[in-house]
Amino acid sequence: MEDLLDTSALIQLRVDGEFHELDVLAGRTLLDVLRDDIGKKGTHLGCKTGHCGACTVMIDGKVAKSCITMAATLARAEITTIEGLLDEKGGLHPIQQSFWDEAGLQCGYCAPGIVLSALELVTDNHHPSAEDIELALAGSLCRCTGYQSIKRSVAEACVRMYPANENIN
Amino acid sequence: MIEDKKESESYVGKSIRAKEARAPLIGKAKYTNDYTFSGQLYAHILRSPHAAAKINSVDVSGAKKVSGVHLAICGQDVFNHTNGITDHLNPAIFGGKSTRLPCMAVDEAWCYGQPVAIVVAEDERTARYAASRIQVDYTPLEPIIDVEKAVAKGARSVVPGWEDNTLIYVPFMNGDTQAAFDAASHVITTDVKIHRFSSQPMETRCYNAIWEHDTESITLYGTCQNPHPLRLVIAETLRMNENKIRIIASTIGGAFGLKMHGHPEEPLICLMAKLLGRPVKWVESREECLLIGAREQQHKVEMAFDSDGVMVGLRDNVLANIGAPSACPGWGMVFLTGLTMPGPYKVENIDVHMNAVTTNKPSWNAARGYGKESTAIALELAMDNAARQLGISPIDLRLKNFIAKDSFPYNSPTGLVYDSGDYSGVLLKALETIDYQGWKDKQAAALIEGRYLGIGVAFELTPEGGTIPGTMVAGYDSSTVRVGPDGTVRVLTGITSPGTHNATAMAQIAADELGVDIAKIEVLQGDTNASPYGFGNYSGRSTIVGGGSVALAAQDVRAKINAVAAALLEVEPDTLNLVSGVFSSSAKSDATLTFAEVCYASYTRAYDVAMCIDPPLEATRTFKPPGIRHTPDENGRINPYPSYSNAVYVVVCEVDTDTGKIDLLSLAAAHDCGKVINPILVEGQVCGAFAMGLGGALSEDIQYDANGVQLTKSFKDYVMLRMADIPPIGVAHHDCPNPDNYLGLKGAGEAGVGGSAAALVNAVNDALEPLGVLMHEMPLTPSRVWSAIQNANNGEGVN
Numbered sequence: 018m019e020d021l022l023d024t025s026a027l028i029q030l031r032v033d034g035e036f037h038e039l040d041v042l043a044g045r046t047l048l049d050v051l052r053d054d055i056g057k058k059g060t061h062l063g064c065k066t067g068h069c070g071a072c073t074v075m076i077d078g079k080v081a082k083s084c085i086t087m088a089a090t091l092a093r094a095e096i097t098t099i100e101g102l103l104d105e106k107g108g109l110h111p112i113q114q115s116f117w118d119e120a121g122l123q124c125g126y127c128a129p130g131i132v133l134s135a136l137e138l139v140t141d142n143h144h145p146s147a148e149d150i151e152l153a154l155a156g157s158l159c160r161c162t163g164y165q166s167i168k169r170s171v172a173e174a175c176v177r178m179y180p181a182n183e184n185i186n
Numbered sequence: 187m188i189e190d191k192k193e194s195e196s197y198v199g200k201s202i203r204a205k206e207a208r209a210p211l212i213g214k215a216k217y218t219n220d221y222t223f224s225g226q227l228y229a230h231i232l233r234s235p236h237a238a239a240k241i242n243s244v245d246v247s248g249a250k251k252v253s254g255v256h257l258a259i260c261g262q263d264v265f266n267h268t269n270g271i272t273d274h275l276n277p278a279i280f281g282g283k284s285t286r287l288p289c290m291a292v293d294e295a296w297c298y299g300q301p302v303a304i305v306v307a308e309d310e311r312t313a314r315y316a317a318s319r320i321q322v323d324y325t326p327l328e329p330i331i332d333v334e335k336a337v338a339k340g341a342r343s344v345v346p347g348w349e350d351n352t353l354i355y356v357p358f359m360n361g362d363t364q365a366a367f368d369a370a371s372h373v374i375t376t377d378v379k380i381h382r383f384s385s386q387p388m389e390t391r392c393y394n395a396i397w398e399h400d401t402e403s404i405t406l407y408g409t410c411q412n413p414h415p416l417r418l419v420i421a422e423t424l425r426m427n428e429n430k431i432r433i434i435a436s437t438i439g440g441a442f443g444l445k446m447h448g449h450p451e452e453p454l455i456c457l458m459a460k461l462l463g464r465p466v467k468w469v470e471s472r473e474e475c476l477l478i479g480a481r482e483q484q485h486k487v488e489m490a491f492d493s494d495g496v497m498v499g500l501r502d503n504v505l506a507n508i509g510a511p512s513a514c515p516g517w518g519m520v521f522l523t524g525l526t527m528p529g530p531y532k533v534e535n536i537d538v539h540m541n542a543v544t545t546n547k548p549s550w551n552a553a554r555g556y557g558k559e560s561t562a563i564a565l566e567l568a569m570d571n572a573a574r575q576l577g578i579s580p581i582d583l584r585l586k587n588f589i590a591k592d593s594f595p596y597n598s599p600t601g602l603v604y605d606s607g608d609y610s611g612v613l614l615k616a617l618e619t620i621d622y623q624g625w626k627d628k629q630a631a632a633l634i635e636g637r638y639l640g641i642g643v644a645f646e647l648t649p650e651g652g653t654i655p656g657t658m659v660a661g662y663d664s665s666t667v668r669v670g671p672d673g674t675v676r677v678l679t680g681i682t683s684p685g686t687h688n689a690t691a692m693a694q695i696a697a698d699e700l701g702v703d704i705a706k707i708e709v710l711q712g713d714t715n716a717s718p719y720g721f722g723n724y725s726g727r728s729t730i731v732g733g734g735s736v737a738l739a740a741q742d743v744r745a746k747i748n749a750v751a752a753a754l755l756e757v758e759p760d761t762l763n764l765v766s767g768v769f770s771s772s773a774k775s776d777a778t779l780t781f782a783e784v785c786y787a788s789y790t791r792a793y794d795v796a797m798c799i800d801p802p803l804e805a806t807r808t809f810k811p812p813g814i815r816h817t818p819d820e821n822g823r824i825n826p827y828p829s830y831s832n833a834v835y836v837v838v839c840e841v842d843t844d845t846g847k848i849d850l851l852s853l854a855a856a857h858d859c860g861k862v863i864n865p866i867l868v869e870g871q872v873c874g875a876f877a878m879g880l881g882g883a884l885s886e887d888i889q890y891d892a893n894g895v896q897l898t899k900s901f902k903d904y905v906m907l908r909m910a911d912i913p914p915i916g917v918a919h920h921d922c923p924n925p926d927n928y929l930g931l932k933g934a935g936e937a938g939v940g941g942s943a944a945a946l947v948n949a950v951n952d953a954l955e956p957l958g959v960l961m962h963e964m965p966l967t968p969s970r971v972w973s974a975i976q977n978a979n980n981g982e983g984v985n
Contacts, residue, residue: 018251018252018253019251019252019253019319020252020253021252021253021254021311021312021315044311053222057213058213058214058216058217058220059210059212059213059214059215060213061217061388061389061439062219062390062469063388063389063390063472064472064900064901065471065472066472066900066901066902068900068901068902069388069472069901071388071389098213099211099212099213100212100213100214102212103212109208109211109212113211113212116207116211117203117204117207117208117211118203119866120201120203120204120207120687120866120867120869120870122207122210122211123207123440123685123686123687123870123874124210124387124388124389124437124438124439124440124684124685124686125207125209125210125211125215125437125439125685126210126217126387126388126389126439126440126685127388128210128211129210129211129213132211148910150909151908151909151910152910154908154909155908155909155910157908157909158388158901158906158908159388159909160385160386160387160388160440160442160874160878160906161388161440161685161686161870161874162870162873162874162877163870163872163873163874163875163876163877163878163912163915164873164877164908164909164912165869165873165912165914165915166866166869166870166873167909168909
């Protein structure tokens, strides 16, 4: 018998507020760990090359492609997935609500990555221009919407999250 | 913005928020790959590295030695357990060739990427590693990659035993085309080359098959557009009874035709589960997904015009490189490209020859438009070329040649019967939406500054809801509407959603017909053990036939509820009113009953007040669009489509003549899909198709080297458009309801890829007309555009 042996590393992740200590093989990605070990199926596999953005999560508050992030490199990290955005009562985050209301998704496969990328943008920039939104979401592909409703959803999220925007617009 | 709605108002026609869109937003949608079962095993497929090769031997012993491997088998072993894969559309039905389609290559590999062996192991990594330990001894053959080579005299047959490589040749001829061309004042020839681009949904394919030991049956969770027809394919291929197969198409992450069945992995993964008695999952890699092709074809379009610019004849000769034989329905796109000629134009004399040619490239599968997009590309590039040669504006040439609004129903020269339309109206609406004259002025001003702006227009006629006699591509579909004793509603439908939210459209229709709050409606799709027999999603059919059948079933159930309500209130049914869930009667001012009370009585008082109905509150109905005609006419022609949606796409772009790069400045579409059930969802379909067509025309391209080895392996090579690439899209509706279908529906999902791609090419040619550039070969990559500029003006290029 031929056994596949690999070195492993002990990592400590806080994922959507929950603490996990995991022994991960060297070849495993953060996406593998999130989906298969922690059960965070909301983070999706689309290309495994970092081009499509379906696997996007936040690592220590910054968006990253989990399909090309080796889990063993994250000795200690805070991870936010799409499943971590709900409020304590299970209510939608305003940005999720905006995407829902403005049809910012169709099949929804890309939506978790796009919502997190948009959230990173609007957290720092309350008045993003169209170019800001395009730049922030450049890492995500969507095959269904043609992006029109996504742009509208992000703009609407800013209005809802920062009501003063209504006067500016 | 989504509209709020009071219960008494109608839902149809409003932008109702899609119920099924909530789950993906919180990461809780269940796509096929999100299911993992106890004892789950994983498969990896070893694929041919050669486009054509004899397989001398396959030695799987190395894989079997890897710890954690449960099974490693080659094509011959799989062959012994299976029949050939049942064709989605058998070309032999249409007079084409047919062959046994194995799940894996046996003696000979006929394309790069064809499955050769499969390993099933405890995890994906082990399966992948073990597959690398399999030794395959190949003798490479000279591959046939180019379509010209495939049709050359004496070419080797891709399929041993076939006398040539033409899978099917279909002529579409009408009138006296030769005489029309002889008498014509002008004949314009346009050579159009459409490249290989496919739909590439964000979710790749995934199959997870379970062997059910108690019932000796298979449950397949699969990314599948057509669960019931796939059930028959699995049964026939695995030599099982159809009622021993259950297909569950869970949430689908985009499909666009690519998840129509016929893929070898569908029966293959089921076989693995059956052989091992354990759940087996396979997830397609993006590289594997990029094997799937579509649309690689060349047209020679000849248009004959009289001295007034009226088209009097059309010829086209099409060679399509459909790749290796496959059970997927991709080859049928070629047939449809011909059948849809001459699109929206009134010309009787046509002479169109379609050749679907087999080569050693991987095969096609269906892709949005299903061949009709290629009709639009070929015709619309040719129309712009003709306008340029004739010195007429492309708008005027189209307006002059469109089928007139008062000519419907219109009998096309290929036998189609177009239901309705106002093609000139749609075009003018699109021009108004984009501000055509305004852009013309800007174009002229820019040219003075040495900037090259272009405006391109293209029409797309998209027959929707197609059906082919003698195949499992049906024109009808069925739905069940079930109202429970508490007044809540379950809709079960044979149509499926590829991610378009058509379940919400079904709920809107059911809510209106039943008179209930849409929040009380749940829709289930895609489970063959639960839904009525249905054919799923293809050909823009889902809302036409799904919506029609839901409406009929809901009307039946509503009639039962009304009867019981009338009996309870002791009034005549026609005096009833249902407002906000409360029944009252104009014949009795004081008495009221809630909808739920009536439903409860319907279930529980079957021997008194509910004597008048057959319980339970449930009906299953089929909508069979009446426009379809399968009985051949005097010329032997049928009309396989009930509905003819149509649209005009306008693209404004600027070309950087130094680099050949194209920037999109403005986009607009005007669309006739009949009655719009949900505007925000239809807008999403229009915009998504627009982006897909632009990507195809600009940069999406699946390339192979001269030996047929795949070069395009990731999204780094297959360049789909990103958000910054696409300017705002103006969308307008110009609806001529289909007189035959429920609510006048025509279908909204399939149109757009061809029209938008053609509009882009026309815009670029318009921009570069001052330089004498004229391109009819896609995609318009910067290098191709730059080269064309350099070669223009008799090789003088740009000054």
